Amino acid sequence: MNFELTEEQIAVRDAARDFAQRELKPGVIERDKNMTYPTEQIRQMGELGFLGMMVDPKYGGGGMDTMSYVLAMEEISKVDNSCSVIMSVNNSLVCWGLEKFGNEDQKQKYLTKLATGEWIGAFCLSEPEAGSDATSQRTTAVDMGDHYLLNGTKNWITNGSSSSVHFVVAQSDPELKHKGINVLIVETSWEGVDIGAKEDKLGIRSSDTHTIMYNNVKVPKENRIGENGFGFKFAMKVLSGGRIGIAAQALGIAGGSYELALAYSHERETFGKPINKHQAIAFKLADMATDIEAAKLLVYRSAWMKDMGMNFDSASSMAKLFASDIAMKHSVEAVQIHGGYGFVKEYHVERLMRDAKITQIYEGTSEIQKIVISRNVVKGNLYVETQPKNLQEA
Numbered sequence: 048m049n050f051e052l053t054e055e056q057i058a059v060r061d062a063a064r065d066f067a068q069r070e071l072k073p074g075v076i077e078r079d080k081n082m083t084y085p086t087e088q089i090r091q092m093g094e095l096g097f098l099g100m101m102v103d104p105k106y107g108g109g110g111m112d113t114m115s116y117v118l119a120m121e122e123i124s125k126v127d128n129s130c131s132v133i134m135s136v137n138n139s140l141v142c143w144g145l146e147k148f149g150n151e152d153q154k155q156k157y158l159t160k161l162a163t164g165e166w167i168g169a170f171c172l173s174e175p176e177a178g179s180d181a182t183s184q185r186t187t188a189v190d191m192g193d194h195y196l197l198n199g200t201k202n203w204i205t206n207g208s209s210s211s212v213h214f215v216v217a218q219s220d221p222e223l224k225h226k227g228i229n230v231l232i233v234e235t236s237w238e239g240v241d242i243g244a245k246e247d248k249l250g251i252r253s254s255d256t257h258t259i260m261y262n263n264v265k266v267p268k269e270n271r272i273g274e275n276g277f278g279f280k281f282a283m284k285v286l287s288g289g290r291i292g293i294a295a296q297a298l299g300i301a302g303g304s305y306e307l308a309l310a311y312s313h314e315r316e317t318f319g320k321p322i323n324k325h326q327a328i329a330f331k332l333a334d335m336a337t338d339i340e341a342a343k344l345l346v347y348r349s350a351w352m353k354d355m356g357m358n359f360d361s362a363s364s365m366a367k368l369f370a371s372d373i374a375m376k377h378s379v380e381a382v383q384i385h386g387g388y389g390f391v392k393e394y395h396v397e398r399l400m401r402d403a404k405i406t407q408i409y410e411g412t413s414e415i416q417k418i419v420i421s422r423n424v425v426k427g428n429l430y431v432e433t434q435p436k437n438l439q440e441a
């Protein structure tokens with residue numbers, strides 16, 4: 048077993064760390080407070096290659112492995128989780144899915160723009176009554192011969208207003224249940240795409256989360272991803288990969304909280320000594336460090352399994368489940384270590400604590416991760432490590 052990072056992975060991690068500290072940190076408190084979308088920061092991230100990291104360079108991407116992507120997500124999430132969720136959705140749910148399952152025309156037309164950050168994408172699955180229960184799609188895509196007619200409402204859509212394309216999950220044949228679902232590429236400039244109000248959220252406040260309405264949107268047939276009825280499998284596979292990104296985000300939140308708490312524990316003195324010389328604080332730091340190292344093993348392993356072409360469904364669910372729980376637990380502890388200072392915005396830990404909560408909810412709640420893991424455990428599938436070559440035939 049080799050735990051060493053390659054030179055390229057170290058360079059990516061260091062570049063992301065430097066960018067996050069130098070470019071994201073200075074304005075992050077204000078953007079969070081005012082719910083300001085990080086337009087300039089996302090432009091820079093596109094230029095630096097953080098928005099299409101795993102995409103083949105022939106489509107304008109960075110051609111990197113999932114491990115490099117995870118390391119970059121982790122560093123950016125130590126500082127700005129609005130930027131990292133925008134990055135995660137574009138890389139994992141949009142670019143990766145399109146590169147793996149889209150056809151060449153779709154890649155030439157859309158992936159080349161998405162991988163460079165010229166365009167941002169959104170993944171539109173959740174509905175008012177279909178979040179966890181993803182097969183219960185009410186949005187319809189009726190086959191009209193040369194196009195689909197799309198109608199319905201999606202909510203909690205990350206990149207809802209900043210995106211130029213939406214990947215919309217919709218039901219084309221309710222009798223076939225999940226086998227009637229398709230995913231359509233919809234340009235947001237098309238007639239009938241209406242963006243609802245921006246959500247006022249507890250955390251990741253400067254990312255744009257919206258309800259989207261589709262009213263009689265005409266979507267050309269060539270914009271369907273995969274064969275007719277492949278949409279649900281596409282959504283499940285893409286979310287499995289997405290969960291690695293969100294697990295890395297959670298790991299970054301835990302790591303960022305820990306780094307801030309550790310630095311503060313050296314500076315702050317009580318009863319004549321730095322607070323980390325008191326066992327009450329030192330043991331909290333020990334628990335944080337141990338959990339973060341354990342989470343790294345799960346998150347990095349899931350990335351490695353994906354890169355090796357293994358089945359990573361359980362691994363990514365385990366990584367997200369564990370990392371999001373420790374992000375929540377230790378961001379709360381970081382606030383506690385800061386005492387009263389932790390409760391004010393200037394010290395950054397209260398924001399990380401607010402950001403942590405969503406990692407237990409989006410891209411599948413912790414309870415959904417337990418469904419995925421337990422089904423694999425019960426089937427005895429946990430260590431089946433072969434990925435079907437062609438998912439459409441799987």
Ligand code: CAA
Pocket residue numbers: 136170172173178179180181182203204205225279280283284286287360409410411412415418419
């Ligand atoms: N890969 C490929 N196929 C898969 C799969 C996977 N990982 N998981 C399931 N499938 C297939 C199954 O094999 C089955 O296919 P067949 O009928 O051909 O056998 C089909 O999909 C249906 O599977 P299930 O019977 O397991 O479906 P289910 O209704 O029991 O649901 C679930 C399973 C895991 C609970 C699923 O509904 C789920 O993941 N729900 C959570 C959805 C979610 O993550 N929502 C978050 C929204 S997106 C978001 O948050 C993005 C953002 O903006 C940040």
